[in-house]
Amino acid sequence: MDTNQTIETIKKQIEENAVILYMKGSPNAPQCGFSMRASQAIMACGQRFAYVDILSNPDIRAELPKYANWPTFPQLWVKGELIGGCDIITEMHEKGELKPLLDEAAQ
Numbered sequence: 001m002d003t004n005q006t007i008e009t010i011k012k013q014i015e016e017n018a019v020i021l022y023m024k025g026s027p028n029a030p031q032c033g034f035s036m037r038a039s040q041a042i043m044a045c046g047q048r049f050a051y052v053d054i055l056s057n058p059d060i061r062a063e064l065p066k067y068a069n070w071p072t073f074p075q076l077w078v079k080g081e082l083i084g085g086c087d088i089i090t091e092m093h094e095k096g097e098l099k100p101l102l103d104e105a106a107q
Contacts, residue, residue: 007067010063011067017049018106019042019077019102021038021039021042021052021076022052022073023052023054023073027039027042034073034085037086039051041089041092041098042089042093046099047099047105047106068082072085074089083101
């Protein structure tokens with residue numbers, strides 16, 4: 001896939017999914033500690049969410065940091081907006097801010 005196609009794919013994924021997590025591995029089989037903590041915090045909120053395994057999508061892994069202007073993974077997007085990575089997701093969950101955000105996005 002060329003760069004433009006990859007960016008279009010990313011845009012489409014973000015548009016079509018109210019909540020999407022770009023991560024290493026899957027929520028049930030994360031491939032790094034940061035992705036594990038992020039997906040566990042999101043799963044604890046009880047809402048369904050989409051995910052993209054960037055390890056099996058090297059084009060997305062290469063282009064998303066440039067598109068998002070965020071260098072690391074995981075990346076949580078809610079309603080087309082980048083929320084952040086593992087530390088932000090975990091902190092929001094601990095403060096009770098993540099569940100209301102995800103509940104609202106699911107409506």
